[in-house]
Amino acid sequence: MDKLDHWQARVDLACAFRWAARLGLHEAIANHFSLAVSADGRQFLINPYGKHFSEIRASDLILVDADDPSTLDRPDAPDITAWALHGALHRNQPRARCVLHTHSKYATALACLADSRLPPIEQNCMRFFERVAIDEGFDGMGLGDEAERVSRLLDGKPVLLMGNHGVMVAATSVAQAFDDLYYFERACETYMTALATGRPLRIASDEVARKTARQWLEYPDFAEKHFAALRRMLDREEVEYRL
Numbered sequence: 001m002d003k004l005d006h007w008q009a010r011v012d013l014a015c016a017f018r019w020a021a022r023l024g025l026h027e028a029i030a031n032h033f034s035l036a037v038s039a040d041g042r043q044f045l046i047n048p049y050g051k052h053f054s055e056i057r058a059s060d061l062i063l064v065d066a067d068d069p070s071t072l073d074r075p076d077a078p079d080i081t082a083w084a085l086h087g088a089l090h091r092n093q094p095r096a097r098c099v100l101h102t103h104s105k106y107a108t109a110l111a112c113l114a115d116s117r118l119p120p121i122e123q124n125c126m127r128f129f130e131r132v133a134i135d136e137g138f139d140g141m142g143l144g145d146e147a148e149r150v151s152r153l154l155d156g157k158p159v160l161l162m163g164n165h166g167v168m169v170a171a172t173s174v175a176q177a178f179d180d181l182y183y184f185e186r187a188c189e190t191y192m193t194a195l196a197t198g199r200p201l202r203i204a205s206d207e208v209a210r211k212t213a214r215q216w217l218e219y220p221d222f223a224e225k226h227f228a229a230l231r232r233m234l235d236r237e238e239v240e241y242r243l
């Protein structure tokens with residue numbers, strides 16, 4: 001397999017890593033993004049262990065096979081939890097083409113509350129109304145059985161709020177997944193900031209929240225245009241991400 005294969009997928013995923021770093025969504029050299037490149041989802045691109053999100057280039061991304069146990073013996077092997085979590089997710093959810101996992105500050109703060117639901121208090125929160133699965137059963141790092149358990153929780157939703165851990169977003173494209181990750185973190189930031197005031201929250205009705213979520217979904221080409229703008233900025237300011 002040549003590194004020139006799946007080039008546009010590599011460039012898009014590298015762009016997502018660089019922007020996650022710019023926005024402070026990353027944590028050290030942990031956290032991982034993957035993108036399926038085969039129809040069954042079992043072949044996917046993922047970041048190699050040890051690279052900071054801000055330095056990842058298209059050619060750094062490694063192509064792995066979710067069914068190949070020798071993957072961790074490779075010299076450029078992925079992080080062990082990255083391999084377990086994303087491998088299980090791509091095996092069990094072939095429609096989730098792009099999977100982004102972070103411990104971003106505000107989503108993780110929400111994951112630390114006894115009640116990790118995100119109430120519909122403004123438009124960004126309403127975007128995720130009835131669209132977030134919540135993992136209530138954290139059982140240690142995402143390895144082995146824990147990775148298999150987590151991979152089955154999304155239930156067709158774009159966001160898995162991982163209690164005691166962080167967040168995972170899954171979508172059919174890098175642009176859509178990144179847009180969801182960006183807006184989910186923004187929504188959590190607003191909710192945490194509002195909670196910190198100690199004042200009563202202005203919670204919208206289920207009907208208004210549901211309608212607003214639907215309007216987000218119907219908004220034309222939003223995620224694609226957002227991601228195209230992010231790519232243009234990197235093309236001007238750090239074009240080596242494409243190498």
Ligand SMILES: [Zn+2]
Nearest residue numbers: 102103165166
């Ligand atoms: Zn994690």
